[in-house]
Amino acid sequence: KRLQKQTAEELISRITKGDAVALSQGITLVESLNPEHHNKANQIIQGCLPFANKSIRIGITGVPGVGKSTFIEAFGSLLTSLGNKVAVLAIDPSSSITKGSILGDKTRMEELVKNPNAYIRPSASGNSLGGVARKTRESIILCEACGYNIILVETVGVGQSETAVHSMVDFFLLLNLAGAGDELQGIKRGIMEMADAVVINKADGENIKKAQLARLEYVRALHLFPKKDSGWPPEVRTSSALEQTGILKIWEMIQEYIILTKENNFFQNNRQEQNQFWMMETIQEEVLMHFYNAPAIAEAIEKNKKAVQKNEISPFAAAQLVLKTYFK
Ligand code: GDP
Incomplete structure (x- = not known):
């Protein structure tokens, strides 16, 4: 509850002053599975980035x-x-x-x-x-x-x-x-x-x-x-x-x-490559989550799994059917 009261700006200011309690609160937001925390976490990361x-x-x-x-x-x-x-x-x-x-x-x-x-x-x-x-x-x-x-x-x-x-x-x-x-x-x-x-x-x-x-x-x-x-x-x-x-x-x-x-220059180049890697990783992770969390997809997957199991349809054709539910 205390987390919600503090604005991202307040947390950034405390973190950059070396406040370890604020650091823990910031990381808790970063780790939070609550979608409402995501925005705040991103603001904090962005605010901390220059430091x-x-x-x-x-x-x-x-x-x-x-x-x-x-x-x-x-x-x-x-x-x-x-x-x-x-x-x-x-x-x-x-x-x-x-x-x-x-x-x-x-x-x-x-x-x-x-x-x-x-x-x-x-x-x-x-x-x-x-x-x-x-x-x-x-x-x-x-x-x-x-x-x-x-x-x-x-x-x-x-x-x-x-x-x-x-x-x-x-x-x-x-x-x-x-x-x-x-x-x-x-x-x-x-x-x-x-x-x-x-x-x-x-x-x-x-x-x-x-x-x-x-x-x-x-x-x-x-x-x-x-x-x-x-x-x-x-x-x-x-x-x-x-x-x-x-x-x-x-x-x-x-x-x-x-x-x-x-x-x-390997040090600098490596960090740049790592940043790009994590950007792509994050995109992949979010895309996958969006895909699998869509109720229609879960339903289509279940249905087609059964059909594949019974040999009514090939695995590839079944995959196409599931994908079509998403990319329509
Ligand atoms: P971890 O699972 O890799 O984190 O390993 P731990 O640090 O918990 O150590 C496992 C066990 O090995 C513990 O009983 C430690 O005391 C022992 N241990 C760790 N480092 C050394 C060492 O340099 N020499 C000896 N003899 N024992 C060690």
């Missing part, structure tokens, strides 16, 4: 248990100790199914959540990964306008959500574990190909040697991939999120990447 874009956006992925939240806690704390303001956002592909959110869960980052220079927002829930991802993409703008100069976007490895995160960040980091000689198994090639760095986490105690061996295997494997448009050859590092070793080196590496890609 956005001055950040480094880092994507972090890896299978459950690899240490993402422990890593983000250590990395985020390091970044704030160096004078940065850090926002942690998440894209949880399962949230569209469970309607709950797991990633970015504040209880998993106990220290960072108390840090006045950190802002943690769990994944939005929604009907589709595309929708959930778009909301995160829009929330980045609000976080940047609120003064957060480093944005961490967390997701978990199932393939599609990585592609979504990759299309909204400047640097993509894949967390991995040293396995028993089969390091490269189970990691989708596509995800490896997207990574600007692979970090072998849990390189501590008895695991150090294994992690170093795994590192060499990854170096070899990454050599086989085609060169990246960024001009940056992907790096492989080891870390212990628990003991907080190797974390500063990772930050130094990311800064090197930023310098290189700003010099060769």
